[in-house]
Amino acid sequence: MAKLRVLVTRRWPAEIERQLAEQFDVTLNESDEPMTEAALAVAMAEYDVLCPTVSDKIDAAVISGGDRVKLIANYGVGFDHIDLAAAKARGIAVTNTPGVLTDATADIAMTLLLMAARRAGEGERELRAGQWSGWRPTHLIGSALKGKVLGCVGFGRIAIATARRAHHGFGMKIAYYGRRECDPAVADELDAEFCPELSDLLGKADFVSLHVPGGAETANMIDADAIAAMKPGSYLINTARGGVVDHEALADALKSGHLAGAGLDVYPAEPAVPECLLGLENAVLLPHLGSANAETRVAMGMCALANVEAFAKGAELPNPVG
Ligand code: DGY
Numbered sequence: 001m002a003k004l005r006v007l008v009t010r011r012w013p014a015e016i017e018r019q020l021a022e023q024f025d026v027t028l029n030e031s032d033e034p035m036t037e038a039a040l041a042v043a044m045a046e047y048d049v050l051c052p053t054v055s056d057k058i059d060a061a062v063i064s065g066g067d068r069v070k071l072i073a074n075y076g077v078g079f080d081h082i083d084l085a086a087a088k089a090r091g092i093a094v095t096n097t098p099g100v101l102t103d104a105t106a107d108i109a110m111t112l113l114l115m116a117a118r119r120a121g122e123g124e125r126e127l128r129a130g131q132w133s134g135w136r137p138t139h140l141i142g143s144a145l146k147g148k149v150l151g152c153v154g155f156g157r158i159a160i161a162t163a164r165r166a167h168h169g170f171g172m173k174i175a176y177y178g179r180r181e182c183d184p185a186v187a188d189e190l191d192a193e194f195c196p197e198l199s200d201l202l203g204k205a206d207f208v209s210l211h212v213p214g215g216a217e218t219a220n221m222i223d224a225d226a227i228a229a230m231k232p233g234s235y236l237i238n239t240a241r242g243g244v245v246d247h248e249a250l251a252d253a254l255k256s257g258h259l260a261g262a263g264l265d266v267y268p269a270e271p272a273v274p275e276c277l278l279g280l281e282n283a284v285l286l287p288h289l290g291s292a293n294a295e296t297r298v299a300m301g302m303c304a305l306a307n308v309e310a311f312a313k314g315a316e317l318p319n320p321v322g
Contacts, residue, residue, distance in 0.1 A: 004048040004312050005068075009035050009056050012075065013294075016301030024049075024308070041065025049073055049308055052082070054288070055270070060086035071311045074321075075304045076291070077101055080214035080241060084322035095307035095319045099157065100299035101291035106161035108290045109209055109239045112263025113150075113166070115284040116235050117207070118142040119261075122281045143206070143235075143260065146171035151205025153198065153221070155182050158239070159211035163190050166207075177201040202229040207237060214241025224249035227259070235261045239290050242267035251276035254283055265290050 003025040008017065011032040020026045027047070029035070034055050035043075043050060045066020052058055053075045063086040072082060072094045079096050087094050115121055119140045126132050126140075150166045152159040155176040166172040167190050174192040181187065181194045195201035198221075202208060208230060212218045222236065223246040230236070236259060238245055247268070253259040254277075263284040267273050270288060277283045291300060303319065310317050 004308075005046065006049040006051060006308060007043050007047040008051045009040070010053050010075075012051075012301045012304075013298045015298060016305055019305055020308070024312070037062050044069045049311065051075060051304060051308070054078060054081055056081060058082040058087075063087055063090060063092065071095070071308065071317075073304045073307045073311070075300055078214060078241060079321050080243075088322060093311065093317055094321050095304070095317050096321050097300040097303035098319055100303050101296050102157045102161045104293050104296040105158045105239055105290040106165055107293075108265055108286065109158070109162040109211075109237055110165045110169075112237045112239065112265060112284055112286065113145075113207055113209065113235070116237065116261035116263040116282070117145060119282075121284045125281075143233075145207075147173065148206035149173045149175055149204055151195070151201045151208045152176040152178075152211055153201065153208060154178055154211035154213075154240070155192075156211060159209070160186055160190075162209055162211070163192065167191070172207075175201055175204060198226065199229045202226055203231060205234060206231060207235045209237040210240040210244055212240055212244060214243050218244045220244070220246050222246065222250070224252075227253045230259060232258055233260045235259065235263070237263045239265045242270065247274035248276055251280060251283075254280050 006020060006024040006026045008026060008028050010029055017028055037057060040056060040062045042065060045068050047069055049071045050069045051073045058072060058081060060083045063083060070092055072087060072092055074096045077096050077098050082094055084094055119142045123140050150163060150172045152163055155178040163174045167174050174190045175195055176192055177195045177198045221244050227249050250262060254262060261282040265286045266288055273285060277285060306318050
């Protein structure tokens with residue numbers, strides 16, 4: 001029987017690329033250059049399985065490029081870059097890689113929170129520029145974490161892992177906004193307060209951390225009104241998706257001092273970073289590093305591979321979405 005034709009759109013950990021190549025007729029992207037939408041559309045007619053990442057926009061136009069692809073096995077947990085309705089309409093299954101990047105992403109949320117609270121980016125820039133004049137009691141004063149409220153917007157796996165770090169590791173209080181109350185065991189463990197209204201959470205949190213999926217439902221959820229509802233002197237942390245935040249409104253609040261700082265790992269049109277943020281000392285800006293540690297990237301690859309293997313066998317897909 002002919003092997004399945006599989007297209008991997010970006011470089012994956014070598015070990016996973018090797019395992020894929022042993023089992024399937026695989027095309028790897030040696031250059032690691034992002035593919036154009038036109039090339040992705042052509043691929044829909046030439047491959048059985050497409051393995052994209054967040055950097056590939058798999059919209060309805062791409063999906064209508066051909067009828068051969070029957071599985072889109074995404075490397076990553078978020079799937080707002082894939083038009084699920086268009087895929088479904090063509091009988092294409094979509095899978096993701098949940099669970100395996102929870103800890104790595106929670107670590108980056110805490111990295112951003114600490115960097116913003118303790119002005120680490122600002123300090124590093126000052127030092128490298130030769131501008132550090134030495135220790136003094138009033139130099140680059142930030143915020144303590146102990147006793148402060150971490151408000152999580154969305155309370156799924158990554159939010160809970162972040163809250164655990166913040167509560168058990170740094171003595172922070174936890175509040176959250178979500179569609180429903182969390183598992184009572186988690187609420188007890190974290191002494192977490194449920195806020196059924198987003199504005200209540202925003203008004204009481206010293207640090208707001210975003211953990212909702214991207215897409216139309218959450219687009220601009222943190223807009224000018226939401227930012228105005230945030231506590232004066234508070235911080236915004238985003239490891240979710242860039243489209244959730246109105247960055248012009250955020251930049252205004254960072255400039256006026258209404259917000260003390262922000263830590264961002266994601267942007268609406270990556271790799272572009274909103275111009276309005278680039279000159280702001282109190283914005284910590286990372287290049288979408290949430291899942292970027294070696295162990296996690298291998299685990300994500302293993303998870304995507306398991307979905308392709310199940311598809312090849314006609315077995316139930318481990319991680320279907322949509
Ligand atoms: C994810 O897995 O969704 C990360 O943001 C990378 O895509």
